[in-house]
Amino acid sequence: MASYSTNEFKGGLKVMLDGDPCSIVENEFVKPGKGQAFNRVKLRNLKTGRVWERTFRSGESLEAADVMDREMEYLYNDGEFYHFMEPDTFEQHPASVEAVGDAAKWLKEQDMCTVTLYNGTPLAVTPPNHVILEITDTDPGLRGDTAQGGNKPATLSTGAVVKVPLFLEIGETIKVDTRTGEYLGRAKED
């Protein structure tokens, strides 16, 4: 595997640190006028999501991590694994519950997701920014109250719970931003 020197470190570069794949967040070159040069680096551990800070001597290098992001279609959950498929090769990848993490509550069959592969195995799943889901449970709607503010919790078909306006009913489909969990609007009829 290739390795990268500190002067090649930049945001998004995937490297191995302490045996874990990491993504570089920030790389600051530090050098006193009279003294040695260092690189002060922030890295996100892709397994745990935690951000590490580490100082390297300038010129040190880290091994590249075999990590890549792929767009894949979510197929189904067999109770143990979430199955994703690469649309061009039809190759399927089972992702563990740990890899899917919080994304699970947004996964709808046939939606396209970003799957991060580490040594060929799913390490993390990022749902699409916007998903369209059906309301499966919420308090009865207040008809004709479309102008008034206020909201109520609604459970969606994937299990996610979001705040929605009071007038929405069970069975309606809505558009949600998965990054914020925010209700964006009623889904348009196709």
Next chain:
Amino acid sequence: MTDTSWQPTASIAALRQRAALLARVRQFFTAREVLEVEVPVLSRRATSDPHIDSITALCKGEAAYLATSPEFGLKRLLAAGLGDCYYLGKAFRDGEAGGRHNPEFTMLEWYRCDWDDRALMREVGDLLGEVLGIARMESLSYRELFLRHLELDPHTATEEQLRACTARHLELSFAPADRDECLDLLMSHHLEPRMGSGITLLYDFPASQAALAKVLPDDSGTPVARRFEAYVGGLEIANGYWELTDPAEQLRRFQADHRYRGTHKLHVYPFEERLVDALAAGMPECAGVALGIDRLLMLAGDYDRIEDVIAFPIGRA
């Protein structure tokens, strides 16, 4: 590192501020009767500093080096009897690139005959205070700064204590090689961020970090380098010396730097023996300081990154 955009990275406003700053600096020295001089940017000799790399050019097929500072030229002029003088122009350091570094940068360096480091440090404070409009200024010794934030005397602490202190405050990918590496790490990672927003003038550095400064005992009898640094808001902006004038000691330091570079497998450049000759002929007692103009402009205009004040930094040059 290269990008293909033709546009400058600095705004037109920043470039106007740069012109105004250069004019102001020249005014400052004209008023104080310090003479502006030019010295070679392209030279047959290079710095011996173990932590600074020169950029090599070819001149009729022979190696020549882009000056990492105007120091040697200015000192030869001092030995020739020029008197108080300054250089305001480009300097080059290989491999130094980042938010606060560009390999090609603008340096101001000046010398004051018969002054010591303390007197020159006050003048640096005057220039910074005037240009930046900052009144808050603190002078303290290197030792005081370490005692204040780390309760550690940098001159007398054992290597063990320095290593333990470094390990306590920093996450490192390597074991520090020696005392000086521990001190550099603590300074850049722990102490600079704690300096506050005003001007900090730091003096009496460890003797091991003397570079070309005199080494003399301080009030407590500890030998210290008569060297100072100026910081603004924790950003290193200037580095000054009560200059070494002893030719034999100068030669020893060049040779020690060469040995260090050799044993650490760093490129060994030819050193400037003409500086040793100039000292032998009698360079006046003096103090000198180098100040980063790009960083001064960052501070004056509240810019975060050096490319905000340089029209075409290395990636676009």
